[in-house]
Amino acid sequence: MSKTIFTGNFTQQEPIPEAAIDAAVAVMRSGRLHRYNTAPGDDGEVAHLEQEFAEAVGAKYCLAVASGGYAMGAALRAVGVGPGDKVLTNGFTLAPVPGAIAAVNAVPIYVEVTDALTIDLDDLSAKAKASGANVLLLSHMRGHLCDMDRLMEICDAAGVMVIEDCAHTMGGAWRGVPSGRHGLFGCYSTQTYKHLNSGEGGLLVTDDALMMAKAIMLSGSYMLFERHKAAPPAEAFSQVKYVTPNVSGRMDNLRAAILRPQLADLPAQVARWNALYRAVEEGLRNTPGLQVIERPEEESIVGSSIQVLVPGISASQIEAVVAGCLARGVELKWFGAPEPVAFTSRYDSWRYAPAQSLPETDRILAGLLDMRLPLTFSVEDAAVIAEIIRDEVLTARAD
Numbered sequence: 001m002s003k004t005i006f007t008g009n010f011t012q013q014e015p016i017p018e019a020a021i022d023a024a025v026a027v028m029r030s031g032r033l034h035r036y037n038t039a040p041g042d043d044g045e046v047a048h049l050e051q052e053f054a055e056a057v058g059a060k061y062c063l064a065v066a067s068g069g070y071a072m073g074a075a076l077r078a079v080g081v082g083p084g085d086k087v088l089t090n091g092f093t094l095a096p097v098p099g100a101i102a103a104v105n106a107v108p109i110y111v112e113v114t115d116a117l118t119i120d121l122d123d124l125s126a127k128a129k130a131s132g133a134n135v136l137l138l139s140h141m142r143g144h145l146c147d148m149d150r151l152m153e154i155c156d157a158a159g160v161m162v163i164e165d166c167a168h169t170m171g172g173a174w175r176g177v178p179s180g181r182h183g184l185f186g187c188y189s190t191q192t193y194k195h196l197n198s199g200e201g202g203l204l205v206t207d208d209a210l211m212m213a214k215a216i217m218l219s220g221s222y223m224l225f226e227r228h229k230a231a232p233p234a235e236a237f238s239q240v241k242y243v244t245p246n247v248s249g250r251m252d253n254l255r256a257a258i259l260r261p262q263l264a265d266l267p268a269q270v271a272r273w274n275a276l277y278r279a280v281e282e283g284l285r286n287t288p289g290l291q292v293i294e295r296p297e298e299e300s301i302v303g304s305s306i307q308v309l310v311p312g313i314s315a316s317q318i319e320a321v322v323a324g325c326l327a328r329g330v331e332l333k334w335f336g337a338p339e340p341v342a343f344t345s346r347y348d349s350w351r352y353a354p355a356q357s358l359p360e361t362d363r364i365l366a367g368l369l370d371m372r373l374p375l376t377f378s379v380e381d382a383a384v385i386a387e388i389i390r391d392e393v394l395t396a397r398a399d
């Protein structure tokens with residue numbers, strides 16, 4: 001019997017919606033691409049995007065910036081992280097997260113991951129005490145939200161400020177509270193592989209007037225902060241405007257124009273991602289030796305990628321699964337691979353940070369497979385993909 005082959009492309013996103021293309025063309029025709037190059041009666045696309053995003057997540061203030069990494073860096077600077085400071089973060093995340101910490105010459109302290117693929121709250125509590133760190137850069141890696149109520153209790157009790165990396169959770173929520181709205185700052189990315197696509201871009205939200213005033217000054221506002229429409233009043237800037245360095249990282253009107261119609265579509269896109277996610281999940285459930293990640297009821301997910309655990313599998317067996325799937329058109333990432341590959345890397349390859357030992361994270365990553373679910377796939381595709389993965393896992397385990 002011939003084996004099923006999948007022919008879809010795992011990195012092919014949908015085209016930019018026509019309304020966004022029209023808005024982008026209008027910005028180009030106007031010549032006013034810089035956010036502060038406004039005209040009478042026109043606040044500009046960036047200011048509008050900030051208002052709309054703030055409203056979408058229920059934040060008082062929003063700042064649009066050049067990337068998700070920039071948003072995290074601005075948040076770290078705004079809360080006062082400086083050279084040599086320790087910052088708690090996830091051991092299981094992607095390179096821009098420890099990179100943002102290293103970029104302010106601070107030191108990442110990695111916290112273990114659990115089998116639910118969320119930050120280990122007991123380890124967090126212990127490391128908050130042991131390290132004396134007063135900031136957590138919390139990565140909702142691959143869209144998995146931990147018990148955010150308990151996390152905030154732990155961090156509040158330990159005097160730890162929380163900055164949320166929501167690159168994979170834009171549109172998600174914990175017990176109805178949008179991701180990015182538990183901590184002091186929420187950081188989002190609008191890079192092509194995230195939930196809104198402007199090629200590059202980022203968003204930062206907070207309810208704290210002083211923190212947002214600092215972030216706006218940092219982003220390169222000069223003294224034009226009154227052109228922001230999702231910003232605190234001018235008084236909030238009086239304390240910070242002379243002492244906050246300009247670390248330019250603004251968003252431009254072209255990207256904002258591309259993003260606004262996509263933001264309006266986000267809830268519908270989330271429903272489409274989740275239909276793909278649930279189809280793959282169903283197809284993989286009850287596969288001997290393979291564990292789907294059961295998502296808590298409190299979590300509103302955005303299934304733009306899916307992860308499974310193959311506990312106790314050997315390195316050569318998991319490599320055989322990845323190779324077998326690839327030969328049949330299904331691109332999996334193995335987070336336990338010793339060498340960083342493309343976007344995937346493990347904490348021990350971030351060698352600018354001090355070496356740390358995370359035995360639980362090692363154990364979990366050794367059996368962790370990951371797959372993107374672009375919206376160019378159909379639910380039928382999702383079922384075919386699940387069938388192929390199931391088959392290859394069973395084959396590898398039998399060998």
Ligand SMILES: *Cc1c(COP(=O)(O)O)cnc(C)c1O
Pocket residue numbers: 067068069070093094096097139141142165167168189190191200201202
């Ligand atoms: C993509 C990503 C970021 C940063 O986004 P950029 O816009 O590429 O800087 C942050 N955290 C995680 C987990 C990411 O995957």
